[in-house]
Amino acid sequence: MTISSDHKLGALERARSYYDDFAETYERHRGDGYHALIDELQFEWVRPFARDATVLEVGCGTGLILGRLADVTDHAMGIDVSPQMIHRAAARGHQVALATATQLPFADDTFDVVCSFKVLAHVPEIERALAEATRVLRPGGHLVVDFYNPWSLRYLAKKAAGPGSVGRQHNERDLFTRWDSPRQARKLFPRSLDIVSCRGVRVLTPFASAHNIPWVSEALRRLEHKAADSPLKCFGGFLVFLLRKRSDER
Numbered sequence: 496m497t498i499s500s501d502h503k504l505g506a507l508e509r510a511r512s513y514y515d516d517f518a519e520t521y522e523r524h525r526g527d528g529y530h531a532l533i534d535e536l537q538f539e540w541v542r543p544f545a546r547d548a549t550v551l552e553v554g555c556g557t558g559l560i561l562g563r564l565a566d567v568t569d570h571a572m573g574i575d576v577s578p579q580m581i582h583r584a585a586a587r588g589h590q591v592a593l594a595t596a597t598q599l600p601f602a603d604d605t606f607d608v609v610c611s612f613k614v615l616a617h618v619p620e621i622e623r624a625l626a627e628a629t630r631v632l633r634p635g636g637h638l639v640v641d642f643y644n645p646w647s648l649r650y651l652a653k654k655a656a657g658p659g660s661v662g663r664q665h666n667e668r669d670l671f672t673r674w675d676s677p678r679q680a681r682k683l684f685p686r687s688l689d690i691v692s693c694r695g696v697r698v699l700t701p702f703a704s705a706h707n708i709p710w711v712s713e714a715l716r717r718l719e720h721k722a723a724d725s726p727l728k729c730f731g732g733f734l735v736f737l738l739r740k741r742s743d744e745r
Contacts, residue, residue: 506619506671507576507595513670514556514577516662521557521580529706532716533733534612536696536723537641538563540737541610544637545571548607553596553628554614558584565589574599596624601631609638613733616643616673622683629685634742638688641696641735645674649732652702677729680736688738695731698722 524530538560541550546567555561555573557580564571572590575581584591594600596611597620609628618624628638644650658667675683681690699718706712722728 510617510670511576511578513661513665514575515579516665518557518577518579518583518662520662521583522559525559528712529700529703532706532719533696534560534563536694536719537612537639537733537735540694540735541608541639542567544608544639545610549605550608550610551599551601551606551631553599553609553611553624555584555589555591556580558587558589558591560610560612561589561591562587597627599627599631603630604633605631607633607636609636611640612735613641615640616675617670619671619673621673625683626685629687629740632740634740636740637691638738638740639735640738641733642675642680643672644676644695644729644731644734646676647697647730647732648699648701649697650674656702675734677734680734684736684738687741689741691737691739693728693737694723694735695728695733696723696735697732698725698727698730700732 541564545564548568548570550564550568550571552560552564552571552573555575558573561571561573561584572592573584574592574594575584576595578593581591581593592600596614596618609632611628615621615624625640628640632638660666677693684690697719699722700706700715705715723731
């Protein structure tokens with residue numbers, strides 16, 4: 496199906512409005528508990544490849560992951576569709592640019608590592624976004640991206656709870672969201688990428704607020720670390736893929 500340019504622009508403007516509104520409250524409760532655990536489990540896979548490398552985060556938000564990247568490399572930058580998110584990331588001293596996942600403002604083969612978390616699930620043209628991430632990745636470089644998984648407790652919890660409020664004017668229904676099973680996700684990658692591995696994030700957490708209970712949160716944290724690379728990983732709310740770009744192809 497061909498998507499008209501007007502439809503694409505409308506989707507982009509809706510996403511920008513959503514995230515501009517979200518920017519004001521985005522960091523509430525992000526420093527500990529559930530959200531900190533998710534960031535920790537996702538970033539663990541980036542860290543070994545990002546050390547002293549050139550790294551791009553697609554959809555950097557207010558710069559929380561960029562802050563973790565800054566601890567291991569001096570050559571990290573981020574892009575985001577939201578001017579308000581970018582403003583907050585820049586205020587932290589991060590190198591950032593306003594851009595979309597489907598049109599990255601960089602030359603071919605620029606970065607050693609490209610990562611993107613909680614972003615691709617909200618991009619209607621996901622295959623184009625993956626192609627762009629691959630284009631700017633150097634041969635032999637690594638891509639780390641996640642997908643929302645319908646085979647998960649997170650999916651069931653979202654369906655049961657309904658759309659949550661976001662910012663002052665939006666709820667989750669206002670943003671395009673897709674859910675891809677492990678099998679579906681594997682079919683989306685460009686052929687120039689080899690899948691190295693996959694891990695599941697948020698495998699056992701029934702609902703995010705469970706991490707507000709101190710002893711429950713600590714127990715779940717330990718269990719989530721063990722489950723991430725176990726046979727249960729296919730039931731993670733977030734499927735995180737580690738891929739490598741072939742040296743003989745762009």
